[in-house]
Amino acid sequence: MKKVNKHQKEIRQLSLSFLLMIALTAIAFSLVLFQLISPPILIILLLVLALIQIIIQFDRFMDMREKEGYYRLTSLIGGSFVALLTIIFLILL
């Protein structure tokens, strides 16, 4: 009986994260469509929204918190570090 409850909880969590992602996307699109905020702040806001979505994906859908998540995080951080350096210096061109 207890087991079933746990599974129900998991389904609920998955659905909740999905709805949250859809909501975040909707916010991002409407911000741009209705031009509510001026560009420099808008861009930062959009990036923050994207970042939240990405964290939700990794955390909820991709099992980042399994044991040995430490290795996985290392891989991601390493990749992001190199990618970020590349992007920064390509923008500075």
Place this chain on the structure above:
Amino acid sequence: MKALLNYFTSLPSDILLADLSFTILAITIAYLLTTHSKWNWLWSWITSTDHKKIGIMYLLVSFLFFIRAGMEALLIRMQLAFPNNDFWVFQGDRFNQLTSTHGTVMIFLVATPLLIGLMNVIVPLQIGSRDVAFPFMNSLSLWLFISGGILLNVSFVAGGSPNAGWTSYAPLALNDYTPGPGNNYYPIGLQVAGLGTIMGGINFIVTILKMRAPGMRFMRMPLSTWAMFITSILIVYAFSALAVALLLLTFERLFGTVILSGGEGNPIIWQHLFWIFGHPEVYIIALPAFGIFSDVISTFSKRKLFGYPSMVFAIILIGFLGFMVWVHHMFTVGLNTNINIFFALTTMLIAVPTGIKVFNWLFTMRGGRIRFDTPMLYALGFIFTFVIGGVTGVMLSTVPADYQYHDSYFVVAHLHYVIIGATIFGVFSGVYYWWPKMFGKFLNEKLGKWNFWTFGIGFHFTFFPMHIMGLMGMPRRVFTYPEDEGLGFLNFISTFGAFMMGAGILFFIINIYLTTRYSKKLMLNDPWYSRGRTLEWTIPSPPPAYNFARLPEVKSREPLWDAYEKGYKNIDFIGEYEDIHMPNSTSLPFFIGIGFLIASFGFVFEIWTVAMLGMAMVFLLLGIRSFQQNNGIHIPKKTVMAEDRRSEE
């Protein structure tokens, strides 16, 4: 028939010679294989998933590429031996092709795979594992590397070689300036080989993370393993950046994008992407060599490695900083001054961990009972050579001075001091050191010493004068120079040295031939005067397919040496005898390699049906692989026990 004859007589003499020698070589090999009925034996190697065999094949194939690119170096030196020289056909474009393929082959198909091959053999033995994490992928890496390698090498006789330098800078490498299939070989061949290298990197990472013997903590891993671990991480990230750069170049050349063009796009993007890969690549080929030297120096000095934690820390720091220095290849591009200063500082910073390593090696030798066998000679030669290369490196990192050195022979001298000094010396050292482990036989010491001294002295004759040539203003990648510049004498010395290096390599080949043919097998676990320290010396030479009959338990950094100190002959193996599970051999990687080869030819010559056919073949084979339920084979406990007894007697 007559048309064919006409075709052949119309070929330039160098290509004709290459065609002829290749045909003769192929026929000879086929003949020998048939008369000795060795085809099955060859097939068993091709389909093997044993990490030792794969490593040895890596070494063999990249050594063949080494000879090819080395001969190119000799041709280059012959053309440059005298002022206003006209040697054979190697002027102008032909010379550009020579330098481009020499560089490309040496970096991508020699330095990188030689070390990967050596580490493929050694890393699983050093961590007490029976195989790598992904034997199938290991074999696939090998065949993708060979496939890409064949492609780059065939370019010489089919359509012309890449001729835009090993860095293949845009816009020179774009269709407007170098049309034809020649420069298509570069991005496509390297893409295939690079894919294999990324797989290899991932394989090593997981192997080292998950397959270590019981008790082998991170801070107990031998230095070669540590170096390969960090190198693999660099490979995964750096080669991905290269993959994008090559994809970009492919799009520019085949599909008409204008991102890199001077007018509509920005050619500097290529330089950034290339060097974001290119500089970590320097450490990819240097770090494993550092690891090898650490093991060799400690063994032959009969001393514990001085400052183990700082050595590990230095490797990690070099790996990390290696990603933040790439703009020092682009100081003269005209970027922002602040950017140049930032990268000059990070470059100078990297000298610190490298310096730590050099001092630690010296302190390891201090007070040791050093034996000067060939591996140790190479290690000592490395320290001497690499310090010179390092010093010129710091000189080059000074931005204003770099405006003088840039694209001169000074840079050529520097990069050869670093890459030959570390990688090639490291590989020779490692090959002499582990040869008994791989084949159960020593390489001849006398010939080994001839090999070292001719190669080493020849090396300094070749490249030391280049520093001075560079300071006198000789630019790199030129096929001749006027008589009144006073460069003739230096260039002649350099050419002389190059031939001396060639002689050194000949000694090595003769050495391999003679020892394989005539010397007896030695039945020793630890042939180097019983000075072995790490796990690879606790098992028979050559090791059985499963490496360890019983798994070892590791209680310290140098388990074997500690056992010797306590008066034991070998370490304790704690594992029980059991049925050992080994992977099946498989021919799929070989055919996937062929699929990529076909596809690549299609892309290079822009024949899309061939390209699609090749890609279809690749995906089909991968699909088959997905459906395979590969259970592997079990070596029964009895056999393992019997073999283990026999080796102990």
Place this chain on the structure above:
Amino acid sequence: METTSEQKQLYNKQAQMNILAFWFLIGAEVVVFGCLFGIYLAVKTLTSDGPGPNELFKLNEIMLSTVILLTSSFTCALAIYFLNLSRKTWTLLFFLITIILGLAFVGLEIREFTLYVKEGATISTSAFLGAFYMLLGTHGFHVLLGVIWITLLLVQLSLRGINQEIAPKLFIASLYWHFIDVIWVMIFTVVYLIGKV
């Protein structure tokens, strides 16, 4: 997610290693897409005579593909949830929905590209468009690859049922799918939305 004993049986040591290896591949892919984004951002303003991002993009359609891909990510997560419960039919069903949504996404993208090309915005019109097509094309190719991959796995699943071989494969494929979704989040933010600002 806590692991139960039946799940532990589904993911043995080799499976754990496969999953870890795949995470390092994801690390590599982060660099791949990072570089592609870098190229795009570097040449974003170099539009030659062609259209710029603001004139070209139509947000309504992008909104549709975004919702489709996000939903596919959710159904993929549901499929894995049922896989861990060893419910074959439900796993199959949700993966099927996932690949259908994936195909719809690819279809929409192809439609979008053909429209652009008809408007005269081809891959060689300008550096900006070249980078745009490269970035989007690489992502679309990944989606297509994922569809083919999951299809192959579904055939195996329906033939052989849930076992130790197939479970880790499906799990890795799901990681791949979520990662594609992550990249899409970056694409619609950085390329489309910021392009419209």
